[in-house]
Amino acid sequence: MTLSATQSSAFTAVTYQFRIGDGVNRESIPVTYVTKNGSSLSSWPLSFSSSANPADLTWAATSQLTDDGPVQVRALFTDGAHTYGTDPATVTVDRKAENAPSNPIGPGTVNLLTGNFALDATDAGAFGASVTRTLSSRDPLAGAGQPGQVAVFGPNWTSGITASASEWTYVKKTSTTCQLVADLPGHDRPCSLPHAARMCL
Incomplete structure (x- = not known):
């Protein structure tokens, strides 16, 4: 500096x-x-x-x-x-310089200041919640170094599990192939639309 x-x-x-x-x-x-x-x-x-x-x-x-x-x-x-x-x-x-310009290369991006190659992946997402992970070439064991977290995707992947605000409060299994998602305040009682939605497989 x-x-x-x-x-x-x-x-x-x-x-x-x-x-x-x-x-x-x-x-x-x-x-x-x-x-x-x-x-x-x-x-x-x-x-x-x-x-x-x-x-x-x-x-x-x-x-x-x-x-x-x-x-x-x-x-x-x-x-x-x-x-x-x-x-x-x-x-x-900012050692990682994550806000520096970057260019897409293959499945990931390269930081033009640090040379770091980052690869992001989203494994699942529903109802405002998502399961994501990131790999960094300059910190290949970042997943294992997250304080207080288990490296659920292995030592190389940093978990980015996040959740945004949602109107849903609980999920209830109604059969072997169907779930009831409700926005009631945690009450275990029957629901009807528009206050509930069913997800069936």
């Missing part, structure tokens, strides 16, 4: 700060993760001529930050006696 700022010929040094969330104190970005022209930065603040803008820096944000998400970054200028903090810029750390 590039760190870049401009100033009005009033300052001679800058420190870049970050924070995650509005209620958190700002911290200086650790110089361990900052480079200038490929060389490590030794300390803050970074000095520069008052008649120029500070050199652009590179922040290895994905190496420092564990989680993806929005991060606020600002430049804190100083002239040795006074300081001035810029308005924070909000950037999003």
